[in-house]
């Protein structure tokens with residue numbers, strides 16, 4: 262058993278936390294991590310109030326140990342904070358505040374309810390801000406991680422944050438998947454690790470089979486870090502890109518006049534991910550060009566990036 266300031270703070274056996282991935286966590290997964298002696302964290306950002314109550318009740322039914330609930334600060338409302346704190350988790354896990362958001366009142370609300378705060382940061386300046394706002398644990402997340410990530414590598418950000426916020430316990434996140442990774446992060450000054458992607462490839466995770474296959478069969482070189490995902494969904498997520506495994510043959514399709522058709526256009530060159538489709542076709546001389554996640558959903562045209570002309 263490895264004792265650190267993190268395990269002691271939460272009274273748990275192992276310095277390992279499950280990342281609060283919304284919607285990648287399930288009550289079974291959260292409870293399994295907690296029951297195994299780590300800290301399970303439930304991702305709640307996309308959950309409705311009713312759904313959150315159901316999820317928390319299911320976690321409680323499956324474990325008596327401590328667990329956390331995660332919200333993305335930039336998108337959370339006052340009501341959602343109350344909902345999470347009313348559920349009385351051991352930990353309120355937070356990440357990604359907007360530039361103007363003050364963390365202290367948020368962390369104070371958790372502390373007033375006896376809930377500890379585990380806050381994730383992508384840079385040293387953010388770690389100092391979070392420590393000054395009273396975070397109990399800071400997660401230093403490196404760009405090696407899955408999901409939304411900052412721009413510093415895990416091996417660089419972890420010792421820098423550990424030094425900057427000492428004695429606040431720091432968890433390392435980003436690209437850690439086994440005991441060797443844990444040992445390396447402890448050597449870099451972390452008090453534990455927070456893992457996301459590795460836990461997606463477990464039986465307790467409710468993910469689709471083919472996603473797990475993609476994770477298990479990945480060599481690591483198929484991942485793409487890009488703003489594409491947020492651009493397509495028109496989400497403002499300052500200072501971050503998204504790392505994901507590239508599964509689509511054509512990650513960018515331009516659709517014209519709202520009708521699905523691939524296009525290899527100069528306009529697409531403005532995007533981080535480019536694909537020139539040989540199947541380009543236009544229904545009219547000129548048309549709106551947008552980005553879509555794949556050809557099947559092209560008619561939704563969720564993000565228009567300009568105009569295209571029949572070539």
Ligand SMILES: Cc1cc2nc3c(=O)[nH]c(=O)nc-3n(C[C@H](O)[C@H](O)[C@H](O)COP(=O)(O)O)c2cc1C
Nearest residue numbers: 280281282283356406407408434435436456457458
């Ligand atoms: C599918 C997925 C969804 C995620 N969703 C969230 C989220 O809702 N809130 C959050 O704070 N972090 C989220 N993260 C980031 C994790 O908290 C964590 O930093 C990351 O998974 C660590 O890197 P790893 O995946 O290499 O272990 C997500 C990560 C993944 C892979």
